[in-house]
Amino acid sequence: MSVSTNILSENSENNKPMKYLVAISYTQQSSKLLEMAKELATVNAAEIQAVYVENNKILSKQQQLQLDKNISKAKELGIIVRIVTNYDLSKGISSFAIQENVSHIIVGKPKDRSLLSRLRGSNFIYNLIAQSENISVIVLGDKQYRDKNFKNKLLSPSFSSALNEYIVSALVIAITAIACFMLKDLAGYRVLSFVLLFAVSIL
Numbered sequence: 001m002s003v004s005t006n007i008l009s010e011n012s013e014n015n016k017p018m019k020y021l022v023a024i025s026y027t028q029q030s031s032k033l034l035e036m037a038k039e040l041a042t043v044n045a046a047e048i049q050a051v052y053v054e055n056n057k058i059l060s061k062q063q064q065l066q067l068d069k070n071i072s073k074a075k076e077l078g079i080i081v082r083i084v085t086n087y088d089l090s091k092g093i094s095s096f097a098i099q100e101n102v103s104h105i106i107v108g109k110p111k112d113r114s115l116l117s118r119l120r121g122s123n124f125i126y127n128l129i130a131q132s133e134n135i136s137v138i139v140l141g142d143k144q145y146r147d148k149n150f151k152n153k154l155l156s157p158s159f160s161s162a163l164n165e166y167i168v169s170a171l172v173i174a175i176t177a178i179a180c181f182m183l184k185d186l187a188g189y190r191v192l193s194f195v196l197l198f199a200v201s202i203l
Contacts, residue, residue, distance in 0.1 A: 018046035019102040023093045026059055026067035033108040034070065036140050038077045050074045050081045053092035090124055094131035105132060109141030169203045
């Protein structure tokens with residue numbers, strides 16, 4: 001993976017040292033983002049540090065383990081990691097960047113391809129740009145990682161509910177359908193269709 005080096009700023013023109021801030025999280029994408037940010041900083045002779053923003057989200061064991069790996073990865077690359085607390089992710093990053101007088105904020109491109117995820121990612125980046133005053137925002141993405149992650153989702157979709165919840169839902173629909181079938185001569189298909197739709201909506 002190569003990183004574009006055609007990133008210039010007013011800081012370099014004024015002979016001021018560039019200071020990069022890379023925002024990391026508890027995802028595997030952050031590990032690759034650290035490598036790309038370090039390469040970019042090395043090429044442009046810039047100082048670099050990383051920031052992780054804590055909020056009210058409780059991390060799972062797997063997420064906490066990945067976060068620890070990302071912090072260890074940063075230390076291996078010689079990147080100092082700072083942890084700040086803010087319920088607003090973009091505000092936490094931008095506030096810290098302004099405090100540290102950085103010239104560029106580096107974030108990862110949202111990896112999910114769903115419309116809702118893209119909208120959320122766009123809002124995050126827009127808010128980050130708006131709150132960062134005159135600081136440049138660089139969005140880096142790893143195409144290989146996104147394609148692999150997308151294929152894995154297609155091959156093994158994730159289910160958020162437990163097996164017993166699917167069984168209960170299926171039984172409720174089956175019982176409702178049987179009841180509607182028995183009452184079809186009394187109520188009519190339109191009324192019964194709304195009853196079935198109501199049961200599905202509740203589930």
